[in-house]
Amino acid sequence: MRETLFIWTLTLPVFFSLWALMSLRSIHPIVRFSNIIGLVAGFTLSVFNFINTEPTYFINYAMGNWEAPIGIVLYADKVILFLIALVYFIALIVSFFSYERFFGVYASLFYLLLAGLLGMIATKDLFNLYVFIEVSALSAYALLATGGKRAYYAVFNYLIMSGLTASFYLIGLAIVYATSGSLNIDDIKQFYLTQNNPPIELLTLSALFIVVSLTTKAAIFPLHVWMPNVYSFAPSYVSAFIAGVMTKVNAFALFKVLIWLFLPVIDFSQIKTILLVMASVSIIYGAYMAFRSYDARRIYAFSSLSQMGYIFVGFSLGTPLSIFAALLHMAHHAINKSMLFLTASKIIPQDRNQNLACFYNLFKRSKLLGISMFISAISMIGLPPFSGFFSKLFLVKASLYENLWVIGFIVIGSLLTAVYFFRLLEHLFSYSIEDTQQQEASAELIRLTWPEKLSLALYISVLVTFIFLSHHLYHALMPSIESWGIFK
Amino acid sequence: MIPLVLISALFSVGVAGLIISANLLKKLMALNIVQVSIILLFLELSYKKGGMPPISDLGTVDQIVNPLPHALMLTAIVVGIATTGLGLALLIQIQRHFGTLDASELKTLIRQDLNNSGVPIDA
Numbered sequence: 001m002r003e004t005l006f007i008w009t010l011t012l013p014v015f016f017s018l019w020a021l022m023s024l025r026s027i028h029p030i031v032r033f034s035n036i037i038g039l040v041a042g043f044t045l046s047v048f049n050f051i052n053t054e055p056t057y058f059i060n061y062a063m064g065n066w067e068a069p070i071g072i073v074l075y076a077d078k079v080i081l082f083l084i085a086l087v088y089f090i091a092l093i094v095s096f097f098s099y100e101r102f103f104g105v106y107a108s109l110f111y112l113l114l115a116g117l118l119g120m121i122a123t124k125d126l127f128n129l130y131v132f133i134e135v136s137a138l139s140a141y142a143l144l145a146t147g148g149k150r151a152y153y154a155v156f157n158y159l160i161m162s163g164l165t166a167s168f169y170l171i172g173l174a175i176v177y178a179t180s181g182s183l184n185i186d187d188i189k190q191f192y193l194t195q196n197n198p199p200i201e202l203l204t205l206s207a208l209f210i211v212v213s214l215t216t217k218a219a220i221f222p223l224h225v226w227m228p229n230v231y232s233f234a235p236s237y238v239s240a241f242i243a244g245v246m247t248k249v250n251a252f253a254l255f256k257v258l259i260w261l262f263l264p265v266i267d268f269s270q271i272k273t274i275l276l277v278m279a280s281v282s283i284i285y286g287a288y289m290a291f292r293s294y295d296a297r298r299i300y301a302f303s304s305l306s307q308m309g310y311i312f313v314g315f316s317l318g319t320p321l322s323i324f325a326a327l328l329h330m331a332h333h334a335i336n337k338s339m340l341f342l343t344a345s346k347i348i349p350q351d352r353n354q355n356l357a358c359f360y361n362l363f364k365r366s367k368l369l370g371i372s373m374f375i376s377a378i379s380m381i382g383l384p385p386f387s388g389f390f391s392k393l394f395l396v397k398a399s400l401y402e403n404l405w406v407i408g409f410i411v412i413g414s415l416l417t418a419v420y421f422f423r424l425l426e427h428l429f430s431y432s433i434e435d436t437q438q439q440e441a442s443a444e445l446i447r448l449t450w451p452e453k454l455s456l457a458l459y460i461s462v463l464v465t466f467i468f469l470s471h472h473l474y475h476a477l478m479p480s481i482e483s484w485g486i487f488k
Numbered sequence: 489m490i491p492l493v494l495i496s497a498l499f500s501v502g503v504a505g506l507i508i509s510a511n512l513l514k515k516l517m518a519l520n521i522v523q524v525s526i527i528l529l530f531l532e533l534s535y536k537k538g539g540m541p542p543i544s545d546l547g548t549v550d551q552i553v554n555p556l557p558h559a560l561m562l563t564a565i566v567v568g569i570a571t572t573g574l575g576l577a578l579l580i581q582i583q584r585h586f587g588t589l590d591a592s593e594l595k596t597l598i599r600q601d602l603n604n605s606g607v608p609i610d611a
Contacts, residue, residue, distance in 0.1 A: 127560055134567045141574050149585040150601065153594055156512060156578045163519050163571050164506065170526045170564065177557075178533045 003059050005049050006076050009084055010118050012042045017111035024104040035107050039095055039114075043088040050081040055479040057081075060124070068125075068184040075124040077480040079327065082473065083121045083252060087114065089462075090244045090334050096455035097342045098237040106143070110241070113139035117249045126173050126183050126261075129253060130166070133217065136249075137162050140242055144234040148350060154229035161226050165216040172209030175202055176261075185261045192265045200266050207262045207271060214254035215275075218247045220312055221282040224305050228289075231301035236345030239297065243304050244338035248311065248330045255315045255323075259484055275316040280409050282309030287416030291423075296348060296356055299420055300340055303380065306413060307333045313406055314395055320481045322398035325391060327477065328470055332387035336376045339459050343373045346446055359427040366446035370428060372456050377421040379463060382414045387466040394470070491532045498525040512582065512589045516575045523568040530557040530564075 016038030023031045058077035062068065076084075091114050095102050102110075116136025123129050141162075145155045173183075179199055180188045192198040216223040227247075231239045262268070286306030290299045307329070314326025346369060348358050363370040379386035392410055399406035448456070462469070502525060505518030539553035540546040583589055586597050 127563070131563060131567075134570075138567075138570050138574060141578075145578060145581075149581070150598060152578050152582045152585070153598060156575060156582065159571065159575050159578065160506065160515055160519055164503070164522060166567070167522050167526045171529070174526070174529050174533060 002049060002053065002057075003061055005045050006059065006081070006122075007061065007074075009042050009046045009049065009088070010074070010115070010122055012038050012045075013111040013115035013118065017108040017115070020103060020107035020111060021105070032103055035103050036095055036099070038111065039088065039092050043085070043092050046081065046085040046088050050078070050085050050476075053078060053081065055476050056483075058480070058483075069182040069187045072123065072125040072128045073184055073186075074122045076122055077483075078477050079480045080121055082327070082477060083249070083330075084118055086331050086334060087117055087121070087245050087249065089458075090241060090338050093335075093338055093455045093459060094237055094241040094244070094342065096451040096458075097240070097345065099449065099451035101237075106146070109139045109143050112136075113143060113241070113246075117245060120249050120253050124185050124260075126176065126185065126188075126257070128183075129257070130169055130173065133169070133250070133253070134166060136246065137166070137217070140246060143238045144230055144242065146238065147234040150233040151230075154226070154233045158226040158230050161216060161223075165213040165223075168209045169213035172206040172213065175206035175209070179203070185257070189261055189264055198265055203262065203266050204271070207258065207266060210257055211254065211271060211275070214250055214257075215278065218251040218254060218308060218312075219305060220251075220278050220308060221285050221305065222278070224282070224286075227305065228298055228301040231304070231341075232295060232297045235350060236297065236341050236348065239300075240338040240341035240345065243300070243341060244334040247304070247308055248334060251308065251311055251315070252330070263485060272316055272318065275312060279309045279312035279316060280406075282306065282312065283409050283413040284416070287413050287420070290420045291416060293420075294356060296344055296359070296424065297341070299424060300337065300344070303417065303420070304333070304337055306417065307337070307380070310392070310395065310410070310413070313409070314398070317399060317403060317406065319398055320478060320484075321394065323481050323484075324474065324477055325394035325398050327481075328394055328473065329391035331473075332379070332391045332466070335459060335462060336379050336387065339372055339376045339456075340380070342455075343369050343376070346448075346452075356424065356427045359424070360430060362428045365444065366448060368448060368453065368456055369446060372459065374425060374428065375460065375463060377425050381418045381421050385467060386463055387470075390466060390470040491535075492529075495525050495529050495532060498528065510591050512579055512591060512594075515591075516572060516579065519575075520568065520572055523564065523571075527561045527564055527568075530561050533557055 016035070019038070020035050023035065026032075055078055058075070061074040061076070063072045063074060066072070091110070095107075095110065098106075113136050116132045116134075116139060119132035120129060120136060123132060141155055141159050144158070145151055176188060177183060179202060180191045182188050182191065192203070212223070219227040231243055234242070258271075283306050286302045286304070286309060290302035290306065293299045293302060311326045311329050311333070314322045314329060346366075347362065359373075362373065375386065379388045382388035382392045384390075392414065395410060396407050499522060502518045502520075502522035505521065506515055509515055509518060534554045534557040536551075536553050538551070540551050542552050542555045546552065579589060582594070586594055588594060588597065
């Protein structure tokens with residue numbers, strides 16, 4: 001029964017993407033609502049699956065009853081069920097905020113992107129991972145390119161860089177497949193572990209190709225160059241979903257392949273050093289560039305770069321506690337960054353004046369948006385009792401005995417984050433406006449519709465209960481993470 | 489050995505074309521060349537001298553070519569086509585709105601467009 005529900009959560013978006021296209025012409029409100037019912041159903045199924053499974057639960061589901069190495073195997077344990085529920089939650093929040101646009105081609109592409117991301121999380125076959133990476137990337141290109149004329153060149157750059165690195169992933173895959181003969185992660189690992197002389201240099205080369213490929217898609221310094229333009233020029237509600245989820249799922253796919261396949265086989269110290277250096281520089285560079293930016297969405301983009309650095313540091317340190325901290329930071333950043341982009345979607349007009357003056361007078365224009373933006377910014381900085389504090393606390397705890405330098409980077413990163421977010425928040429509370437056009441724009445009230453209020457309610461309820469959530473997640477996820485082995 | 493050298497030469501031609509060319513359409517074509525070289529890499533891996541097609545009564549397992557890399561590369565070809573189609577659609581829109589497909593001209597044009605609409609430019 002649980003495996004049926006698991007498969008339904010993965011395949012529901014595909015059916016609904018077809019339904020959204022079929023119901024393109026209808027303007028009946030019930031048909032419009034039926035477009036979003038897929039997300040609601042998927043979210044309830046995935047949360048039900050996560051809650052009703054014991055911490056040592058795992059399942060290997062062979063698609064079409066073709067067992068490995070012939071068939072494709074989907075794998076779910078508590079961590080993967082948690083990530084599926086997180087992706088559905090972000091999709092629910094974003095789609096409720098863009099409810100009046102959620103039909104037709106936009107909804108169809110959204111569901112396809114969701115299907116690609118969920119497949120990336122759940123698969124255990126290397127080529128299936130490539131297919132889902134490309135499905136999600138192509139849907140993302142099409143969604144991001146609806147942002148008007150500035151978005152086209154930025155998305156074209158993203159397409160070229162992402163296409164090139166997809167070819168790098170295939171080179172890594174070619175080396176692994178040629179030396180082992182199978183595409184399933186478990187089978188390849190068994191094959192190398194029972195072999196006398198595994199070709200370690202070749203496998204290290206393959207791991208490097210895959211690392212380069214997936215760190216480009218996860219936007220880590222120095223391969224992040226496509227990201228700030230794409231997030232700034234795309235429509236804000238699309239950026240909310242892409243910034244909230246897509247880079248993180250690519251990072252998780254990278255560490256899934258590294259920890260499950262390459263860790264038992266090759267010597268990891270150099271790759272680990274490379275990843276830690278890239279992640280630490282991302283933290284500082286992202287915060288510095290956000291400090292230098294004056295456009296709100298560009299600040300959010302560089303802030304995403306910085307927070308992805310934290311996630312990468314958590315994954316690269318390799319102890320089970322640091323991996324849990326990285327997963328918790330993924331949840332925290334996904335929820336808060338999506339809400340920041342979504343409030344920006346109500347405030348910043350797409351093609352007009354986009355500087356920080358748009359945020360003047362926000363509390364008078366809409367109390368709910370002002371409060372939610374304030375809470376998101378405070379949570380991103382890392383002040384208790386919101387989510388940022390707990391994820392950074394776990395990261396500090398994980399690096400307390402052996403890697404004290406990580407704490408230095410976390411502290412410096414948090415201070416710089418505080419600087420640019422406080423500069424952003426200062427505009428929320430200031431009332432002096434020079435320009436007449438901005439004066440008119442800042443006097444009009446923002447009216448929130450019922451889906452937007454619902455999604456704000458969901459967001460705030462998750463955020464204020466995050467202390468209980470993190471405690472529950474610790475006990476729920478640690479057995480699965482410990483069964484993965486230590487990434488040293 | 490020689491086919492692998494040729495495949496890496498083709499890959500290098502594609503990547504060099506991606507870096508050197510200023511026209512966006514040429515960059516897209518260079519990306520296609522890179523993808524073709526990866527397809528040829530997989531086909532080279534499955535090559536067998538005097539191999540027979542994978543039909544059951546044409547030979548033993550040692551004589552039959554492994555069909556799996558060919559199937560994987562069909563998927564990769566489709567992904568390449570979709571990427572190229574999307575890239576061409578984006579190029580049509582860039583040409584329509586900016587009038588040029590040259591990367592350096594586009595950089596100045598977009599910068600001017602951002603300046604005109606008041607979006608603050610940072611570094």
